[in-house]
Amino acid sequence: MGRHEREEILAGRNPVMEAIKAGRRLKKVIIAEETRGSQVKALEDLLRKQGIPVEYWARREVDRFSAIPKHQGVLALAEPLSTVTTDDLLARARRQEETPLLFLLDGVEDPHNLGSIIRTAEVGGAHGLLLPERRSAGLNATVLKASAGAGNYLPVAMVKNTVRGIEELKTKGCWVIGADQNGADLWTTTFDLTLPLCLVLGSEGKGISRLAKEKCDLLLRIPMWGRVSSLNVSVAAGILLYEVRRRRQVRLQG
Numbered sequence: 001m002g003r004h005e006r007e008e009i010l011a012g013r014n015p016v017m018e019a020i021k022a023g024r025r026l027k028k029v030i031i032a033e034e035t036r037g038s039q040v041k042a043l044e045d046l047l048r049k050q051g052i053p054v055e056y057w058a059r060r061e062v063d064r065f066s067a068i069p070k071h072q073g074v075l076a077l078a079e080p081l082s083t084v085t086t087d088d089l090l091a092r093a094r095r096q097e098e099t100p101l102l103f104l105l106d107g108v109e110d111p112h113n114l115g116s117i118i119r120t121a122e123v124g125g126a127h128g129l130l131l132p133e134r135r136s137a138g139l140n141a142t143v144l145k146a147s148a149g150a151g152n153y154l155p156v157a158m159v160k161n162t163v164r165g166i167e168e169l170k171t172k173g174c175w176v177i178g179a180d181q182n183g184a185d186l187w188t189t190t191f192d193l194t195l196p197l198c199l200v201l202g203s204e205g206k207g208i209s210r211l212a213k214e215k216c217d218l219l220l221r222i223p224m225w226g227r228v229s230s231l232n233v234s235v236a237a238g239i240l241l242y243e244v245r246r247r248r249q250v251r252l253q254g
Contacts, residue, residue, distance in 0.1 A: 008080045009141050011071035013043055018149025019078060020046055027077040028053040032062045035073030043074065068141055081139050084155045086168055089128030092155060093196075096127070100174060100196040101244060104130040106162040106212050107203040108233060111137040115146020116234035117201070122150035124241040129154060130169075130198070132161045162208075166200065166215040174198045175217045178208045179236055181229070183219030186243055191218055193247045199240050204233050 007027065010016050016029060029047055031040055033056045047054050057065075059073065066075055093100040103121050108114055114137040121129055137143060144151040159165030166176050177191075178200040184191075200216060202208035213219060222231060222239050231239070 007077045009066060009068075010076040010078050010144060011066050011068040011074070011141050012145050013040060013072050013074045015141075015145050015149055016074050016076045017043055017046065018152050019076065019144075020050060020052070022149070022152035024081075024152055025079045026052050027079075028055060030055050030057055030062060030065070030075040030077075032057060032059040032073030034059045040074060068145065070145075081144075081151060081156070083139075083158050084128070086130065086157050086159070086165070086172065089130070089155060089157055090172060090174075090196075093127040098125075098127070099194060099248070100198075101126050101241075102128050102130060102169070102174065102198040103237065103241075104159075104162065104165050104169070104176075104198050104200045105136060105202075106132065106200060106208050107135045107206060108201065109135065109137050109203065111140060111142040112146045113137075113204075113233050115143040115148075115151065116232075117237045118143065118147040118154050118156075119150040120234055120238045120241060122147075122154040124238065124245060126154070126241060128157060130157045130159050130165050132165065133158055134161065162200070162212045163215055166198075166212060169198045170215075170217070176200060176215065177240075178202075178213055178216035178219045179222070179240060180208060180213060180219040181221050183221040186220045186222050186240065189218075189220060191220075193244045194251045197244060199237070199244070201233055201237055201240075204230060 010019055089102055090100050103126055169176055174196045176198045200208055
């Protein structure tokens with residue numbers, strides 16, 4: 001079976017369920033015959049309710065069609081996720097009557113890390129994510145699966161490159177903070193984290209590029225006490241995000 005180049009394959013029960021709940025348009029859902037029954041009953045009920053076509057294939061055909069091995073016998077053909085603009089992300093914060101809180105990734109090319117960051121950002125209430133057009137993992141099925149469906153809800157904007165993205169954000173009133181091991185201590189910084197912020201994270205191997213660091217308003221480091229000198233980038237994203245959230249909550253309660 002062929003597919004249009006603008007279609008995206010979603011793999012796994014939960015990613016497909018979340019895509020449906022998020023209102024994403026699905027052309028059809030493919031279920032391996034061997035997984036029919038109780039394992040996918042909730043999904044089948046939802047598909048019938050939404051009027052989404054279902055096809056049942058032999059497991060070997062599903063395996064051949066999917067680029068992701070761990071598909072759980074469920075695939076969906078969906079329209080690709082659409083991206084937005086930086087202005088859209090800031091407008092989202094205004095609609096929610098909140099101070100903007102964004103992420104910008106610099107050179108994060110591992111799709112599993114990107115998916116985990118999207119999941120963390122969405123759960124932590126970030127208003128969106130910015131990705132450079134180059135040196136970044138794309139918004140594909142692997143990313144969506146790693147995000148546990150959060151990719152259906154967190155808007156993503158594309159920027160020409162990290163430096164241009166930082167410059168644009170600063171002209172729109174955002175303060176840009178980069179995560180760097182030589183930065184100021186996250187716990188003791190006196191910088192006002194209740195301001196409109198964008199948090200910049202680099203890859204685990206290289207970190208943020210030199211030019212991007214020079215453009216940041218502030219560099220912060222996460223304190224570490226063990227022998228390993230770095231954190232997974234998605235873990236670092238969570239620590240930074242929740243420290244910002246904590247300080248904002250303290251300000252609201254004060």
